[in-house]
Amino acid sequence: MSGERRWRFALSKRWLGYLGLLVVFAIACGFLSHWQFERRDERVSENARITGNFDREAVPIESELASLDAFSINQEWTPVLLQGRYLTDEQLLARSRPHNGLPGFEILTPFETEDGRVFIVNRGWIPTGDAQDSPDHVPAPPEGDATVVARLKPGEPEIPGRSAPAGQIATIHLPQFAEELGTDRVYTGAYGLLSAERPSAETGALTTKPALDEGNHLSYAFQWIIFAIIALLGLIFGLRAEYRDRNPDDPKVKEALARERERAGRRRRTDAEIEDELLDRAGA
Missing domain, CATH: 2.40.50 (OB fold (Dihydrolipoamide Acetyltransferase, E2P))
Incomplete structure (x- = not known):
């Protein structure tokens, strides 16, 4: 089966629907990120006015x-x-x-x-x-x-x-x-x-100099960008996983699965596993 036919499932209504949701979500994340950047710019301008004018x-x-x-x-x-x-x-x-x-x-x-x-x-x-x-x-x-x-x-x-x-x-x-x-x-x-x-007289509580704080707008802006990237990676990994399930005979899939099994076999043993092995040896 050709590679093009193997990937035909990605054009199904289900995956096109996922793609549409991703596009909408990415646009929303971009809008919210831009809004946070604008709010930070407003705070920076406000801080500059306070610094330059208050005193x-x-x-x-x-x-x-x-x-x-x-x-x-x-x-x-x-x-x-x-x-x-x-x-x-x-x-x-x-x-x-x-x-x-x-x-x-x-x-x-x-x-x-x-x-x-x-x-x-x-x-x-x-x-x-x-x-x-x-x-x-x-x-x-x-x-x-x-x-x-x-x-x-x-x-x-x-x-x-x-x-x-x-x-x-x-x-x-x-x-x-x-x-x-x-x-x-x-x-x-x-x-x-x-x-x-x-002359001085009694007053209410007067306004003091505001704190020069930019807030968390910059970190929030980057978070929305990261959310969009995570959603894109999720779609890519979902496509990859379904491709493997549909094409277990693909040589590239077999090779990738073999590498994963090899890495799993070489994984570092846990402390509990080492302790069990020592107990087994002592018992023998």
């Missing part, structure tokens, strides 16, 4: 944000300096904000600068109340003139259908905050995480 000297906000809607992701974590006063009566709480595994809120207090613009300052995290779905205590900002240093963060997208009770906001969607304030003088490109304020 910079604060600059006046108007020199960093030229307009109310100006913001570039490369400016994230950059400290800006504001002078003016807090609008305490316009303060809102961002709800559903976990921190160290606990539910809570973030305090969002508008800060009116000396030129009349309004910048939203996140004054930290506070927990939910002991007996109700609202804080037991909300720290108040300093009264009167104040100087604030805050680190820039991009606003959050609006989530359709998510609402919040009076005095709260579902997401830090800055245009919605501007509507709540009823003014078009609000910075809508970015808000700020409080770093320092003078």
Whole structure:
């Protein structure tokens, strides 16, 4: 029988189905691997922004944000300096904000600068109340003139259908905050995480410098590639095994089986086998 006819079984519906599954699985592994590479690239970029911006000297906000809607992701974590006063009566709480595994809120207090613009300052995290779905205590900002240093963060997208009770906001969607304030003088490109304020006052738990960690994305990306290779090798070995079963008279199959039996015969004896042999000799 010719070699071509011996391999004809590989074109059966069953093996073509296995091949189709392998192709789909390999594509899925490639997609997931690429996704992990992209996530790692995002973390690398984030780490670079933290390293380059977090510990910079604060600059006046108007020199960093030229307009109310100006913001570039490369400016994230950059400290800006504001002078003016807090609008305490316009303060809102961002709800559903976990921190160290606990539910809570973030305090969002508008800060009116000396030129009349309004910048939203996140004054930290506070927990939910002991007996109700609202804080037991909300720290108040300093009264009167104040100087604030805050680190820039991009606003959050609006989530359709998510609402919040009076005095709260579902997401830090800055245009919605501007509507709540009823003014078009609000910075809508970015808000700020409080770093320092003078005079000082009680705050919530402030954001600390994030850890510079790339995560396990690179190893996960390579794992998905390895899974695809393992699946391919499994298909190849399955074809090889069935070929041997169907063609025991093939000289190459006979030669391969003979080599395998020879290797099995020369395999290293186990400690138990050696011990049994010694006992048999002693008994004799």
